[in-house]
Amino acid sequence: LKKLFTLCLLAILTQSFAQEKSISSEADKYFELIRPEFKGYLAYNTVAFVEKYWRYAGNTGFNETVYLIERKLKEAGYINEEDASENDRLTYRIESRQMGRPTWEPVDASLRIVGERSPLLLQQTNRNMVYLNSHSTQTEAEVVWVKDVNEITKEQVEGKIVFGEMSGRKLLNVAVKEMGALGIITFDMPSYLQAQKNTTSIQFRSLAYDRALQPWGIALSYEAKERLKAAFENGPVIVEVNIETKLYQSEELTVVANVRGGELPNESLVFSAHIQEPGANDNASGVGAQLEMATITAKLLNESSIDPKRTITYLWGDEIISTHRYIQEEEKRIADIIWGISLDMVGEDTEKTGGSFLIEKMPDPSAIWTRGNDKHSEWGGSPLEKKDLMPHYFNDFIISMFKKQGSYANWEVNNNPFEGGSDHTPFLRADIPGLLLWHFTDQFYHTDNDRIDKVSKATLTNVGTGALASAMVLVNGDESTAIAMTKLIQDVALERLKIEFDLGSSLIANGESTKEKEVDIIETWAKFYTDAMQKVVDLGSSDAVSKAIDQASAEVNEFSLKLLEQVK
Numbered sequence: 001l002k003k004l005f006t007l008c009l010l011a012i013l014t015q016s017f018a019q020e021k022s023i024s025s026e027a028d029k030y031f032e033l034i035r036p037e038f039k040g041y042l043a044y045n046t047v048a049f050v051e052k053y054w055r056y057a058g059n060t061g062f063n064e065t066v067y068l069i070e071r072k073l074k075e076a077g078y079i080n081e082e083d084a085s086e087n088d089r090l091t092y093r094i095e096s097r098q099m100g101r102p103t104w105e106p107v108d109a110s111l112r113i114v115g116e117r118s119p120l121l122l123q124q125t126n127r128n129m130v131y132l133n134s135h136s137t138q139t140e141a142e143v144v145w146v147k148d149v150n151e152i153t154k155e156q157v158e159g160k161i162v163f164g165e166m167s168g169r170k171l172l173n174v175a176v177k178e179m180g181a182l183g184i185i186t187f188d189m190p191s192y193l194q195a196q197k198n199t200t201s202i203q204f205r206s207l208a209y210d211r212a213l214q215p216w217g218i219a220l221s222y223e224a225k226e227r228l229k230a231a232f233e234n235g236p237v238i239v240e241v242n243i244e245t246k247l248y249q250s251e252e253l254t255v256v257a258n259v260r261g262g263e264l265p266n267e268s269l270v271f272s273a274h275i276q277e278p279g280a281n282d283n284a285s286g287v288g289a290q291l292e293m294a295t296i297t298a299k300l301l302n303e304s305s306i307d308p309k310r311t312i313t314y315l316w317g318d319e320i321i322s323t324h325r326y327i328q329e330e331e332k333r334i335a336d337i338i339w340g341i342s343l344d345m346v347g348e349d350t351e352k353t354g355g356s357f358l359i360e361k362m363p364d365p366s367a368i369w370t371r372g373n374d375k376h377s378e379w380g381g382s383p384l385e386k387k388d389l390m391p392h393y394f395n396d397f398i399i400s401m402f403k404k405q406g407s408y409a410n411w412e413v414n415n416n417p418f419e420g421g422s423d424h425t426p427f428l429r430a431d432i433p434g435l436l437l438w439h440f441t442d443q444f445y446h447t448d449n450d451r452i453d454k455v456s457k458a459t460l461t462n463v464g465t466g467a468l469a470s471a472m473v474l475v476n477g478d479e480s481t482a483i484a485m486t487k488l489i490q491d492v493a494l495e496r497l498k499i500e501f502d503l504g505s506s507l508i509a510n511g512e513s514t515k516e517k518e519v520d521i522i523e524t525w526a527k528f529y530t531d532a533m534q535k536v537v538d539l540g541s542s543d544a545v546s547k548a549i550d551q552a553s554a555e556v557n558e559f560s561l562k563l564l565e566q567v568k
């Protein structure tokens with residue numbers, strides 16, 4: 001009898017375990033479906049195709065990328081919206097818009113010092129040498145080395161080319177626009193690009209389009225800058241500049257692909273990857289990873305391995321602009337956006353580029369008090385205020401998903417406080433949870449050495465797999481997911497409070513912080529997480545969910561009160 005009783009108890013326990021979903025077990029289900037499919041070939045091959053072009057909205061490379069995406073979406077089973085029936089769940093459209101300015105693309109360029117045999121720079125080997133929006137020119141003129149832009153005189157620079165180790169904007173305005181110089185040559189590289197080591201790197205630069213002035217500019221590598229400076233030792237320097245670019249009217253294209261939800265089609269998760277910019281990692285990698293994600297979603301849906309409840313949208317376009325517009329243009333969307341994720345610089349071979357994979361969190365208290373293990377990337381961020389906080393479960397959920405992929409694939413996963421600057425910002429500005437998946441520091445960021453040899457198929461696979469598995473948990477989320485999410489947030493909240501308490505205690509002991517400040521920090525984190533718990537109803541709501549939230553909030557508050565007493 002006793003044995004039977006034990007068995008019964010076991011049965012009941014097992015059953016209750018089976019009913020209580022954890023985020024981790026939900027995640028495993030989708031990871032197991034996605035991992036055998038995600039091999040990174042499509043992502044990598046897409047990067048290899050896209051990175052050949054210097055992409056700018058409306059230009060050849062941008063549009064060729066759009067057409068490649070369209071071909072691959074079609075092959076995967078996505079149907080053009082115009083030809084789709086109501087039953088089609090995989091659809092796409094290409095939006096086309098008149099541009100307010102001409103598009104631009106570089107064709108050829110060279111810079112030579114007259115009297116020296118080898119050219120200083122060639123477009124073929126330094127494709128970022130020409131400032132974006134530069135007009136074509138062919139000229140030979142003396143170079144004036146400018147040390148201080150505020151001391152330039154007209155007599156000094158008129159009809160000549162100015163060179164400065166500074167940003168080009170002011171130099172162009174003063175020397176070219178006001179004083180009649182022919183054009184600018186600059187050297188301007190942030191220190192994290194390690195110009196003295198990566199001597200051929202040029203970080204791309206741009207001028208404002210100016211039809212009347214028809215300006216041009218050349219950005220130098222460290223190596224070219226040193227050679228040019230050395231030439232001044234032998235007297236006046238004359239250079240020969242050849243720039244051939246194209247500026248022409250075009251249309252701006254955006255690709256929108258939808259996997260329509262079966263149950264709640266009006267709620268969606270949106271992925272966004274920008275096409276423009278010349279690099280392989282920035283952002284042919286996001287374009288490629290997202291394309292493989294979209295094709296795998298289609299395959300799994302077509303073979304009935306998944307049946308997403310909510311809609312998944314894949315966007316490819318012009319950074320921030322396309323995403324912002326998509327969020328604003330409600331009438332064109334089939335669904336309200338519940339979550340947004342930007343894929344930008346997601347293919348780094350970190351052995352070569354440095355840095356690591358990062359999840360940039362939506363604003364949480366680590367963006368106010370950046371300390372302990374929290375740190376900003378070298379891209380940089382400025383401290384936020386409490387009013388900027390966006391309490392949500394999204395940060396910790398995505399971090400937990402990528403940590404899973406990280407431990408599975410022995411891959412380093414880190415996160416950073418909010419900084420901005422990519423396709424997650426338009427979501428946040430519209431009060432929609434938004435995150436960035438990226439890498440930093442990348443010592444080739446925005447330089448012409450950001451090419452396919454810096455891209456890793458394994459990284460593309462890890463990011464794409466983590467992103468798609470995360471999407472699956474969210475779009476299929478229900479009441480039990482909401483309860484599991486509450487538990488996850490409770491766990492990370494308790495962990496965070498303890499970390500801040502320990503850190504604060506030692507800072508107070510060393511006289512580096514005050515009790516008032518530490519009380520504020522603990523209270524802010526506790527409130528952030530109890531507020532975050534309220535958001536799980538995005539996934540599903542019921543009395544049981546409300547109860548779980550109340551209970552978890554109470555535990556977090558109780559723990560924080562205990563810590564606060566100790567601080568005081």
Ligand SMILES: [Zn+2]
Pocket residue numbers: 274277282283344345422
């Ligand atoms: Zn980017």
